[in-house]
Amino acid sequence: MPPSLKHTALYDLHRELGARMVPFAGYELPVQYRGIREEHLHTRKHASLFDISHMGRFILMGKNAARALERLVPCRLEDLLPGRQRYTTFLNTHGGIIDDLIVTADGEALILVVNAARKDRDREFIEASIGDDIEIRESAEHSLIALQGPDAAAILGRLNNDCTELRFMQAKTVDILGIPCHVSRSGYTGEDGFEIAVPSTHVEFIARRLLDDERTRTAGLGARDTLRLEAGLCLYGHELNEDISPVEAGLKWIISEVRLATDPGFYGSDVIRRQLSEGTHRQRVGLLVEGRAPVRENTILVNMDGETAGRVTSGTYSPTLEKPIAMACIDSEYTQAGTRLHAIIRNRQHPVTVTKLPFVSRRYYHGPADSDHCIN
């Protein structure tokens, strides 16, 4: 393990629980505790606790921070009500994705949660693009944990029932066992659940109390990846990068028509507008794999004539479906669900079928069953 790797505030707890630690985005983090398959299936059935403290958390302060930040993203932010969250991307002038992030309106401030490996690039981009009257700082005093799974609301509700009133993509500050925490109903598994910013001095205390509930187990980066892939969620550096636009990445829904129609637009808006009217040469799709061989990232896909059709961006074995699944970036002529292609694995052709995403239905909480209230 390189000596320069950073530790999160939960490092000692991970070791105590027998985690296998790996380097990830400059941190030493748990890839698994007991086994990826078990951790994955437990998350789908009950609830799992994830340490996601490696993620960047920026606070933007200043009058008109939302308007200033809109220049950097394809969605609206000025209309974001306090306590609401929105998923978006930072775009470069070619419409390529610099990072994907979640923006939360918190009173006068905006909270940005970004990818660990993109923190420095993001900060540089934000500082170069918004005025001096907006203050940006990294919230280094907080750790981030996620509690994900169908039992998450019942478990967290025991510590503070206010949390259970939050709907998907809503957030608020609540006291948990006397500790002020910023809780959002969000996550990266496709399940109902929460992401919780806790003062680092108390994160181990809160984590242990959550683990005291017999329904909660720990889960590592391995399960986090298989869960997000089943849910059809993008991972930066795999489905997303600076040469891929939100249109190509299957994220058209994050692009605001109002923003497209309004001057001065946003970085890359000309490219995005053109892609929306003319279409793109390639698209993100899901792949169902025949047979048992997992199809990994960068595997080449060919059509029935052996001509290159695209490339796999993420691939794994799905513990829920008990077969291999993958996401790929392929030429637009092959994106129709049901299209058959071949994956070239160790010089052999393995049949795959283009399929709609997600592989496993997302189960977010949008409010009581009798409510027709809709957010976002």
Added chain:
Amino acid sequence: MTDMKYSRDHEWVFLDENGNAVIGISDFAQKQLGDIVYIELPETGRQLTQGEEAAVVESVKAASDVKSPLAGKVIEINDILVEQPEVVNSEPESTGWFIKLVPDDPAQMNDLMDSATYAEFIVGQD
């Protein structure tokens, strides 16, 4: 039948009563790999050199090569692993064997570690 010997790449091998080499991966290796979901075995009749990639093991997370600790010709593969690769997790050093081969030179067994040496070799590797 000889005692089990181990390679630095975490394969095990012993010579059965007919002098054929039975090869698999160690318990340490299966623990490192985690949940095994797919195994690609060589075709019978294939000639392998010592250290040559003979099989591929895929866990949930990644693919790894299995190298042949001895040179020889493959005479049998363990078909169970095609449908039940998880056997390598549960019984890595018995039912979960990979291949059987006729060794070109049984003296290559001397290049490998005995179980006590291997037990020391893996300390601190995880």
